[in-house]
Amino acid sequence: MPLLTQQIQDEDDQYSLVASLDNVRNLSTILKAIHFREHATCFATKNGIKVTVENAKCVQANAFIQAGIFQEFKVQEESVTFRINLTVLLDCLSIFGSSPMPGTLTALRMCYQGYGYPLMLFLEEGGVVTVCKINTQEPEETLDFDFCSTNVINKIILQSEGLREAFSELDMTSEVLQITMSPDKPYFRLSTFGNAGSSHLDYPKDSDLMEAFHCNQTQVNRYKISLLKPSTKALVLSCKVSIRTDNRGFLSLQYMIRNEDGQICFVEYYCCPDEEVPESES
Amino acid sequence: VVAMLKCVMSGSQVKVFGKAVQALSRISDELWLDPSKKGLALRCVNSSRSAYGCVLFSPVFFQHYQWSALVKMSENELDTTLNLKCKLGMKIKRTHNICFQESQPLQVIFDKNVCTNTLMIQPRLLADAIVLFTSSQEEVTLAVTPLNFCLKSSNEESMDLSNAVYSEMFVGSDEFDFFQIGMDTEITFCFKELKGILTFSEATHAPISIYFDFPGKPLALSIDDMLVEANFILATLADESSRASSPQSLCLSQKRKRSDLIKKKAGKNITGQALECISRKAAPRRLYPKETLTNISALENCGSPAMKRANGDVSEVSENSVSNTEEVPGSLCLRKFSCMFFGAVSSDQQEHFNHPFDSLARASDSEEDMNNVCRKKFNGSDAKYFCII
Numbered sequence: 103m104p105l106l107t108q109q110i111q112d113e114d115d116q117y118s119l120v121a122s123l124d125n126v127r128n129l130s131t132i133l134k135a136i137h138f139r140e141h142a143t144c145f146a147t148k149n150g151i152k153v154t155v156e157n158a159k160c161v162q163a164n165a166f167i168q169a170g171i172f173q174e175f176k177v178q179e180e181s182v183t184f185r186i187n188l189t190v191l192l193d194c195l196s197i198f199g200s201s202p203m204p205g206t207l208t209a210l211r212m213c214y215q216g217y218g219y220p221l222m223l224f225l226e227e228g229g230v231v232t233v234c235k236i237n238t239q240e241p242e243e244t245l246d247f248d249f250c251s252t253n254v255i256n257k258i259i260l261q262s263e264g265l266r267e268a269f270s271e272l273d274m275t276s277e278v279l280q281i282t283m284s285p286d287k288p289y290f291r292l293s294t295f296g297n298a299g300s301s302h303l304d305y306p307k308d309s310d311l312m313e314a315f316h317c318n319q320t321q322v323n324r325y326k327i328s329l330l331k332p333s334t335k336a337l338v339l340s341c342k343v344s345i346r347t348d349n350r351g352f353l354s355l356q357y358m359i360r361n362e363d364g365q366i367c368f369v370e371y372y373c374c375p376d377e378e379v380p381e382s383e384s
Numbered sequence: 385v386v387a388m389l390k391c392v393m394s395g396s397q398v399k400v401f402g403k404a405v406q407a408l409s410r411i412s413d414e415l416w417l418d419p420s421k422k423g424l425a426l427r428c429v430n431s432s433r434s435a436y437g438c439v440l441f442s443p444v445f446f447q448h449y450q451w452s453a454l455v456k457m458s459e460n461e462l463d464t465t466l467n468l469k470c471k472l473g474m475k476i477k478r479t480h481n482i483c484f485q486e487s488q489p490l491q492v493i494f495d496k497n498v499c500t501n502t503l504m505i506q507p508r509l510l511a512d513a514i515v516l517f518t519s520s521q522e523e524v525t526l527a528v529t530p531l532n533f534c535l536k537s538s539n540e541e542s543m544d545l546s547n548a549v550y551s552e553m554f555v556g557s558d559e560f561d562f563f564q565i566g567m568d569t570e571i572t573f574c575f576k577e578l579k580g581i582l583t584f585s586e587a588t589h590a591p592i593s594i595y596f597d598f599p600g601k602p603l604a605l606s607i608d609d610m611l612v613e614a615n616f617i618l619a620t621l622a623d624e625s626s627r628a629s630s631p632q633s634l635c636l637s638q639k640r641k642r643s644d645l646i647k648k649k650a651g652k653n654i655t656g657q658a659l660e661c662i663s664r665k666a667a668p669r670r671l672y673p674k675e676t677l678t679n680i681s682a683l684e685n686c687g688s689p690a691m692k693r694a695n696g697d698v699s700e701v702s703e704n705s706v707s708n709t710e711e712v713p714g715s716l717c718l719r720k721f722s723c724m725f726f727g728a729v730s731s732d733q734q735e736h737f738n739h740p741f742d743s744l745a746r747a748s749d750s751e752e753d754m755n756n757v758c759r760k761k762f763n764g765s766d767a768k769y770f771c772i773i
Contacts, residue, residue, distance in 0.1 A: 297483075301479065309476065
C-alpha cells in the first residue's frame with residue numbers, strides 16, 4: 103500500500119505508537135481470546151503490545167502481541183498506555199468481514215498520538231481504505247497477581263484438545279470448578295458440583311495429551327466457574343496450555359496460540375482461588 | 385430397597401444409548417432407569433401424560449450387565465447417586481455422579497398389535513421427509529389410505545395465517561417394509577417425539593413401525609431389534625367430527641414398592657378404593673387440572689372402601705372406559721388429545737402374556753395395580769391434552 107504509506111510517512115514522528123500488519127487477523131484473533139469484558143488496557147513497549155482485561159478483581163487475561171508479529175513497530179516513549187473499548191476495537195478490525203476470504207488479506211496500520219488522542223486505525227483491503235478513530239480512555243491500574251515462577255508448586259502442560267471438550271461442557275450449574283493437581287492419583291482432576299450431581303474428569307500423567315507433568319504437592323483449589331469459563335475463548339484457539347498453581351493457590355493458564363502465519367503468541371489468564379477451602383469443615 | 389445396576393458399554397454402544405436418552409429427553413426432563421433381568425429399561429412420560437416412551441436394552445446389548453433387585457437402603461434416603469464412568473480415548477476418565485430419586489416407573493396399557501393400521505419403514509426415508517417441515521411445526525397429520533401414506537402440516541396449525549408454510553409429503557406404499565391399512569385414517573400428533581425416535585432408530589439401523597387406529601386413539605412408534613426394543617406412545621388429536629370414535633385408550637399406573645406401600649396402606653383396603661375409582665366412570669365427570677394429581681394422590685382421593693371386587697381385572701377397566709367415552713358431549717370433544725392408561729411395571733410379567741391388554745403394560749401384582757387404575761378427565765377449550773391415570 104504505497105499510497106497509504108506515503109501519505110502518513112511525514113506524520114509518523116508525531117505518533118508515540120505506530121504499528122502495521124499485513125494480516126489484521128493476526129491481531130484480532132488474539133484479542134478475541136481475551137474478549138470477555140467490554141474494556142481493555144493496552145501497554146506498548148518496544149517489545150510489543152500487551153492487552154489486559156480484568157473482571158471482578160479476581161481474574162485477569164493478558165494477550166501478548168510481540169513486536170515481531172508486526173511488519174512495522176515503533177514506540178517513541180518508553181511505554182505507552184491507554185484504555186480502549188475492546189468491543190469497538192474488534193468491530194473495527196473486522197470491518198472488512200471477520201471470516202477470511204481466500205486470497206485477500208486486510209492490512210492494518212495503527213497509530214496513537216498520545217494521551218488524550220484517539221487510536222487511529224487504517225484498514226486496507228483490495229485498495230479500499232477505511233479509517234477508524236477510536237476514543238481512548240484514562241488507563242486504569244491493573245491488578246498485580248504477583249504470580250512468580252519460583253513460587254509455582256504444580257505445573258502441567260496439556261495439548262489443548264484435551265481440555266477443549268471439558269471446558270465447553272462444564273456444568274455451569276456448579277458454582278466452582280475444582281482443580282486437583284497431585285504427584286499421586288488422580289494426578290490432574292477437574293470437578294464440578296452442580297444441581298444434577300457432580301462430575302470428575304481425570305487425566306492420568308501418562309496420557310498422550312500430557313506434554314509435561316511437574317507436580318510436587320497435592321493441591322485442591324476451587325475457582326469460580328463463571329470467571330474461568332471465558333478462558334474457553336483462548337482455549338479453542340490454542341494448541342497447548344500450561345496450567346500452573348502457586349503456593350497461594352493462584353492459577354495461571356497460559357495458552358499458546360499459533361497465528362495464520364505460523365507465529366506463536368501467548369494469552370495468559372490468572373485467577374484467584376475461592377476463599378472457601380473444600381472440606382475445611384469436615 | 386432399590387435395584388443395583390452395573391453396566392458397561394463400548395463406544396458404539398454408548399452412542400446408541402445416548403441417542404435413546406436424547407429421544408426420550410424430548411418427552412420429559414426426567415427419566416426412569418428400570419433394570420430387571422430382561423435388561424435395562426429407560427422410561428419417560430411427559431407432564432401432560434400425552435406422550436410416553438420406553439426403550440429396553442437387553443442384557444446382551446451391554447458388554448457387561450449386572451443387576452440385582454435387593455440392595456438395602458434406608459427408607460428416607462431419597463437422593464442417591466448414579467455413577468456414570470466413561471473412559472475416553474487418550475485415557476481421560478470421566479465420572480458423573482447424577483442425583484436421582486427413587487420412584488416407581490409407569491408404563492402404558494396399550495396393545496399395538498390390535499391396531500388396524502400397521503406400517504413399517506426404514507427410518508432414513510421418514511427422516512428425509514421430515515426435514516421438510518419447519519422447526520416451528522408442533523403437530524403433524526398422518527393421512528393414510530390402503531394405497532397411500534401422507535404426512536402433512538397439521539390442519540389445525542395450517543389454519544393459523546401466521547404460519548406461512550404448509551407441507552405435504554407422500555410416500556408410496558411400496559417404500560414400506562410392511563404396509564397394512566385397515567381403514568382410511570387421518571391422525572394428528574406431536575412432532576417432536578417423532579423426530580426423536582427417528583434419530584434414535586437411525587442409530588440402531590432398525591426399521592420403525594407405526595401402529596394406529598382412529599383419531600383420538602394413541603399411536604405407537606416401535607423399534608424391535610434383537611438388542612433394543614423401543615416403544616413411543618403418543619396421544620393423537622380426537623376428531624371433532626367423529627366423536628363417536630372412542631378416544632381414550634392409553635393408561636398409566638405406577639409401579640409400587642410393594643414392601644412399603646402395601647404395608648403402609650394395609651389398613652385402608654386399597655383394593656376397594658381402586659374399584660371405586662373404576663366404577664366412578666359412570667358418575668358425573670370431574671374436572672381435574674392436569675398437573676394437580678400425582679398417581680398416588682389420585683389413588684387416595686378416589687374411593688371409599690365400600691366397593692369390594694378385589695379380583696377385578698385391569699383389562700376390564702380399559703374396556704369399560706372406552707365404551708364410556710361415548711357419553712361425552714360433543715362440544716367437549718373439540719381439540720383434545722386422547723388419554724393414556726398407564727400400568728405398573730412389573731417384574732413377573734410372563735403370567736399375563738396372553739392378556740389382551742397386556743402388550744405394553746402388564747399388570748403384575750393385580751392387587752396393587754387395581755389400585756392404580758382410576759380415571760381423570762380434563763375438558764376445556766384450551767386443553768389440548770388430557771389424561772387418565
